[in-house]
Amino acid sequence: MKKIGLFLAFMVAGVIMVNAQGGGGGGFRQRTVEERVKTVHEKIDSAFKLDAEKLTKVDAAFTTFYKGQDKVREELMSGGERPDREAMMAKLAPVTEARDKELKTIFTEEQFKKFKDEIEPALNPRRGPGGGGGNRQ
Structure with a gap:
């Protein structure tokens, strides 16, 4: 009985750790085009107060x-390797x-x-030196 209780405790602890790390997938989810456009819309509307048209x-x-940005990213990532920043920017x-x-x-x-x-610059926050991504050394 103690073994089952100990096993269940380890299982619960494992599930908690995996969820705390974003489900094991790195916790990164690319926002949809619509979500990104909404963010831009709000920032530009508050800055410039443009008319609806x-x-x-x-x-x-x-x-x-x-x-277009997503299409370029997909093309570059389809090669299997992660492209360098310069290739992506080009x-x-x-x-x-x-x-x-x-x-x-x-x-x-002026606008x-x-x-x-x-x-x-506020739409493309940088992750600091090294591009972020965890405990890189």
Whole structure:
């Protein structure tokens, strides 16, 4: 009887540890395009107070951008190896340029500058030196 109780205690402890670590999958879940667009929409709306028509255009530009970003990421990851940052940035550059070109038609010059200087960096938080990811040494 003591062995069964001890076994159950270890099983419960194991389940708790796995759940505390995000289910064993690293705890990272890529947000959907819609979730990311909603975040951008809220930040831009609070910063610029654009009319509904312009906000719809911003949402469309970011929907296209995030779908393109996901496609590039999938293509690079399909090779089996994790691509380096420079390769990823080089492939994403045309997608980002297309988004910026679209935003320049929506924003004033001043708004676009504020977007690039303040809002865009807040949308892409960096994880610090080494890119984060746990207890790397």
